[in-house]
Ligand SMILES: O=C(O)c1ccc[n+]([C@@H]2O[C@H](COP(=O)([O-])O)[C@@H](O)[C@H]2O)c1
């Protein structure tokens with residue numbers, strides 16, 4: 447478990463400054479490329495390159511089952527988690543289409559489904575057979591949390607084997623917005639009702655019930671929720687812990703991360719609470735329509751690249767934002783300077 451606390455180097459400040467200086471020289475009013483300028487400068491600092499670029503992208507979707515699904519907190523049956531894993535393996539899910547479009551390497555990881563999926567292209571790296579129902583007790587044992595964090599670390603090792611320059615994590619798990627909402631409420635010390643949303647599509651009165659389930663669990667576990675790891679063990683999911691482990695391991699290896707939606711951002715929040723240096727390596731792809739996402743982004747001081755009213759998960763919102771980062775790099779690298787183009791400066 448000690449690896450999780452190992453220090454994280456900051457992106458290179460000298461490359462960041464150099465990149466900012468170049469942005470001032472490009473043929474545009476200073477600052478006129480907005481957030482794209484910051485993205486290019488941050489990537490230059492992360493890659494230690496004057497000319498940053500993202501050609502190789504690795505997408506890992508972590509799937510797991512949730513005991514809390516028993517409480518009737520999702521609009522969909524729990525069987526959908528396994529069914530969607532088969533769909534990911536067959537290439538038919540939204541994230542598969544986006545992965546193909548951006549030319550990403552895609553993998554799906556069984557991080558703890560109730561029943562293993564015996565398909566050759568599903569990576570079995572199972573922390574357990576689904577979490578326990580956290581309405582009645584802790585979601586996982588300490589050893590399961592440790593394993594699930596390492597699932598993410600192993601995904602980063604595979605990404606680096608493929609010489610990836612960007613890591614995109616995704617998740618699939620029916621009822622995982624209940625887990626993520628409970629985690630966010632515990633981390634941010636907010637009432638469950640301020641974070642809890644529709645997930646896959648609950649009606650308003652069903653959302654109230656979901657928030658009540660979370661509020662009762664937060665109350666019953668309150669003495670346990672004193673560290674980020676204890677919060678993750680008590681209320682988390684195996685795919686959420688795998689994402690948190692992946693984000694920390696990526697930052698430790700100097701691999702930039704593009705975070706997806708609500709559940710992924712809660713994993714990023716936990717990662718940042720466990721090992722704060724990792725946050726400097728995060729980009730945020732989009733602001734999900736899920737109610738709690740903007741609060742979580744705010745807590746992370748994060749500015750998401752896109753707002754598309756998506757609420758799918760799977761890494762889809764992050765995959766959609768990859769071309770924004772790529773275009774930020776190309777603008778930075780390929781635009782003419784005022785001197786080169788003979789354009790007068792203001
Ligand atoms: O990423 C998001 O912002 C997001 C928001 C709502 C739902 N989801 C996806 O929907 C599933 C969880 O929804 P639920 O209602 O079963 O808790 C899970 O598989 C997530 O990938 C994802």
Ligand SMILES: Cc1cc2nc[nH]c2cc1C
Nearest residue numbers: 522526618646758759760
């Ligand atoms: C069909 C379906 C696809 C998903 N992808 C991520 N979460 C999901 C939830 C459902 C229900």
